[in-house]
Amino acid sequence: GxxxxxxxxxxxxxxxxxxxxxxxxxxxxxxxxxxxxxxxxxxxxxxxxxxxxxxxxxxxHPHEGHKCICPFCEVAMDEPYPYCSGCGAELKYCPKCESVVAQGAKTCANCGAELED
Missing domain, CATH: 1.10.286 (GTP Cyclohydrolase I; Chain A, domain 1)
Structure with a gap:
């Protein structure tokens, strides 16, 4: 060997x-x-x-423990705000798992839930 x-x-x-x-x-x-x-x-x-x-x-999970991660600038936030505290981008959330979802997305990438327009 x-x-x-x-x-x-x-x-x-x-x-x-x-x-x-x-x-x-x-x-x-x-x-x-x-x-x-x-x-x-x-x-x-x-x-x-x-x-x-x-x-x-x-x-x-690079930002484990935070409720929200901005998909644009990756700033971690402890609360789900309507705008990112880092870059100011408007954020949209999944109604089922509360993950940030892309604007215009039809389903949540995290849990697969159908999203409303």
Whole structure:
């Protein structure tokens, strides 16, 4: 067994040597093995990055504890005001979950409730 960092360092030559020397017409097989290993490691690292972003509470709820986040300037407000205290934009709220919704939206992006015009 090797660590990820050790496995990344595996070269085509190392695979061929580990196999005890292959006939010239079979060398492409060892190249395919090293290439597949590197692709698998790359895929694993990409999935780990995606997983850590999904699990990061800061990434999911950057203003947790505030009732309203302005979609224009991202100012966090403790009360649902009709205008943003940061940029002055007019704010519209979902009647069901009280999330800020985009002007002209037909449904709430947070809870899926139908919105009135």
């Amino acid at each position: 090797k660590t990820i960092d050790e496995a990344v360092a595996v070269s085509n030559k190392m695979v061929a040597e580990a196999l005890g020397g292959l006939p010239p017409n079979k060398m492409h097989c060892s190249n395919l093995a090293a290439d597949a290993l590197h692709k698998a490691i790359s895929d694993y690292k990409d999935k780990q990055k995606q997983k850590s972003v999904k699990e990061s509470p800061a990434a999911v």
